[in-house]
Amino acid sequence: MNELSKEKTAGVRTHIVVAIASALFIIVSKFGFTDLLNMHDLSLDPSGIAAQIVTGISFIGILSTALLFIIQLFFHDDEIVDKLTPHIRFDILIDAINKPDVLPQIKQEPENNKVENISIKILDVSDKKIVLYVDGVINNKIDENQIIMTLRKYPDIRKISYTRGGL
Numbered sequence: 001m002n003e004l005s006k007e008k009t010a011g012v013r014t015h016i017v018v019a020i021a022s023a024l025f026i027i028v029s030k031f032g033f034t035d036l037l038n039m040h041d042l043s044l045d046p047s048g049i050a051a052q053i054v055t056g057i058s059f060i061g062i063l064s065t066a067l068l069f070i071i072q073l074f075f076h077d078d079e080i081v082d083k084l085t086p087h088i089r090f091d092i093l094i095d096a097i098n099k100p101d102v103l104p105q106i107k108q109e110p111e112n113n114k115v116e117n118i119s120i121k122i123l124d125v126s127d128k129k130i131v132l133y134v135d136g137v138i139n140n141k142i143d144e145n146q147i148i149m150t151l152r153k154y155p156d157i158r159k160i161s162y163t164r165g166g167l
Contacts, residue, residue: 026050090115090138092148093123095159098130102156110136113147129158 010018029049090110096102103120110118115136124131138144148162 022053025053087116087137087139089135090144090147091133091135091163092151093161094132094134094151094157096130096132096154097156097158098125098128099156102130102154103132105154105156106132106134106151109147109151110134113150114139114142115147 026049094106096106107118107120115138118134118136121133122130123133144162148160151157151160
């Protein structure tokens with residue numbers, strides 16, 4: 001991907017640059033041609049620069065408003081978003097007591113609930129505790145809360161952190 005094109009929206013700094021440049025063009029069109037306006041044989045309309053700025057900025061504003069309105073109408077219903085994103089990330093952080101059977105127990109629950117591409121990474125381990133990062137992909141229709149609540153029933157698991165769509 002081109003380093004200059006990262007498909008980001010315009011931020012505050014970009015808007016400031018556009019505003020300052022627009023203001024500068026308007027100042028130049030208002031005061032930059034005063035000596036030429038006094039000449040009788042020259043026809044010049046410096047307000048044309050300001051008019052083009054107003055036309056350009058207002059066109060962008062009207063177009064953006066219409067686009068945002070259409071997006072709000074289209075994505076307001078969660079069913080449309082669910083159809084567009086049939087799978088979501090399943091990422092949990094588990095703090096458990098370090099016992100030999102804790103890893104197979106933790107892996108078994110996501111497998112039983114159709115979590116795909118399961119990966120378990122040990123983030124911290126000692127004689128008494130183990131911290132695991134479990135990730136995978138889950139169908140959007142599956143209730144991930146059920147998986148979390150089932151995992152919570154294991155007595156060796158002390159804490160579970162989960163964020164829908166990833167940590």
